[in-house]
Amino acid sequence: MKQEIRICGFGGQGVVLAGHVLGKAAAAYDGLTAILTQSYGPEARGGAARTEVVISDRSIGYPRIVSADVLVAMSQEAFHKFREDIREHGIVIVDPDLVIDHQVERKTYRVPATRIAEELGNKITANVVMVGALTSITEVVTRDAMMQSVLETVPARFKDLNRRALEAGFRAGEEARSVEATLALTGE
Amino acid sequence: MKQEIRICGFGGQGVVLAGHVLGKAAAAYDGLTAILTQSYGPEARGGAARTEVVISDRSIGYPRIVSADVLVAMSQEAFHKFREDIREHGIVIVDPDLVIDHQVERKTYRVPATRIAEELGNKITANVVMVGALTSITEVVTRDAMMQSVLETVPARFKDLNRRALEAGFRAGEEARSVEATLALTGE
Numbered sequence: 107m108k109q110e111i112r113i114c115g116f117g118g119q120g121v122v123l124a125g126h127v128l129g130k131a132a133a134a135y136d137g138l139t140a141i142l143t144q145s146y147g148p149e150a151r152g153g154a155a156r157t158e159v160v161i162s163d164r165s166i167g168y169p170r171i172v173s174a175d176v177l178v179a180m181s182q183e184a185f186h187k188f189r190e191d192i193r194e195h196g197i198v199i200v201d202p203d204l205v206i207d208h209q210v211e212r213k214t215y216r217v218p219a220t221r222i223a224e225e226l227g228n229k230i231t232a233n234v235v236m237v238g239a240l241t242s243i244t245e246v247v248t249r250d251a252m253m254q255s256v257l258e259t260v261p262a263r264f265k266d267l268n269r270r271a272l273e274a275g276f277r278a279g280e281e282a283r284s285v286e287a288t289l290a291l292t293g294e
Numbered sequence: 295m296k297q298e299i300r301i302c303g304f305g306g307q308g309v310v311l312a313g314h315v316l317g318k319a320a321a322a323y324d325g326l327t328a329i330l331t332q333s334y335g336p337e338a339r340g341g342a343a344r345t346e347v348v349i350s351d352r353s354i355g356y357p358r359i360v361s362a363d364v365l366v367a368m369s370q371e372a373f374h375k376f377r378e379d380i381r382e383h384g385i386v387i388v389d390p391d392l393v394i395d396h397q398v399e400r401k402t403y404r405v406p407a408t409r410i411a412e413e414l415g416n417k418i419t420a421n422v423v424m425v426g427a428l429t430s431i432t433e434v435v436t437r438d439a440m441m442q443s444v445l446e447t448v449p450a451r452f453k454d455l456n457r458r459a460l461e462a463g464f465r466a467g468e469e470a471r472s473v474e475a476t477l478a479l480t481g482e
Binding site: 129130132133134139140141142143144145146166 | 317318320321322327328329330331332333334354
């Protein structure tokens with residue numbers, strides 16, 4: 107079992123933190139191995155930010171994500187930049203309010219993470235909503251592991267907000283799965 | 295210009311933070327591009343921890359550090375694990391109090407970062423002493439960029455301690471350079 111996950115968006119959305127909690131959930135709580143790659147440079151200063159996480163049940167050599175199993179896109183620019191790099195059986199998860207144009211020849215899940223986070227009181231947690239959705243859509247890590255990882259990572263005073271964000275993300279992922287399944291059945 | 299730097303040690307030494315301030319110095323303050331790779335998993339839980347930073351003056355594709363230009367080793371175990379993966383013209387920087395056995399067929403610089411950090415009052419800053427030494431030995435980033443990066447990264451109340459640690463690291467790197475040059479001249 108090896109899953110390569112690319113999370114991308116714009117600077118300030120917490121894309122690297124999202125990758126970090128995912129890697130930590132896998133390694134510290136699910137007994138897997140994870141490697142995270144993050145970029146600095148022009149990309150990391152406002153443009154399209156990205157992080158890649160490779161998760162495996164065995165030791166990982168050197169990561170080289172050229173094509174991903176899962177692409178999570180939180181901005182239109184990042185989506186356009188990375189849309190090509192998805193495996194044939196890979197999936198796409200987008201925030202449809204930020205990635206308006208997201209037609210691809212891949213299984214696509216729509217998770218309005220930023221709107222959900224705003225409804226919970228702080229759109230800064232959109233990244234946590236998104237990793238919650240990623241968790242329930244892909245099951246690459248367990249929900250328990252992800253919850254522990256998030257709560258271990260965020261400052262004490264934000265724990266409650268982030269717990270609610272993650273739970274909302276789990277539910278949003280389930281909804282996105284059932285919508286995707288319905289669209290697949292009706293041939294859309 | 296492309297430099298691949300591996301920093302390794304044991305968990306808790308701040309190896310990933312060292313990589314992060316290096317990547318940030320390069321990208322945010324020296325106008326270069328940097329990619330950092332970090333591992334989670336058994337390695338990240340106490341054993342040999344490592345992080346890799348690729349720094350370039352142009353865009354970097356996908357990082358795959360198999361052999362490094364610079365190996366910084368802060369533990370004996372990490373040194374043994376990664377000593378083979380150094381380019382022919384690569385260099386090694388070790389903390390000689392922690393890496394007692396460090397003979398390699400490469401240019402080797404000895405920086406007693408942990409002892410220096412202890413003398414400054416807190417051995418937790420050994421990683422910052424080490425990136426300071428790395429900076430003056432390799433000049434892969436400028437000292438100004440590294441100072442800004444460190445001060446931007448550490449909490450406000452630790453700024454002064456870390457400023458002193460970094461300056462001590464710059465000096466320790468200069469000393470290690472002159473010792474290495476002398477040994478080379480005398481053929482040792």
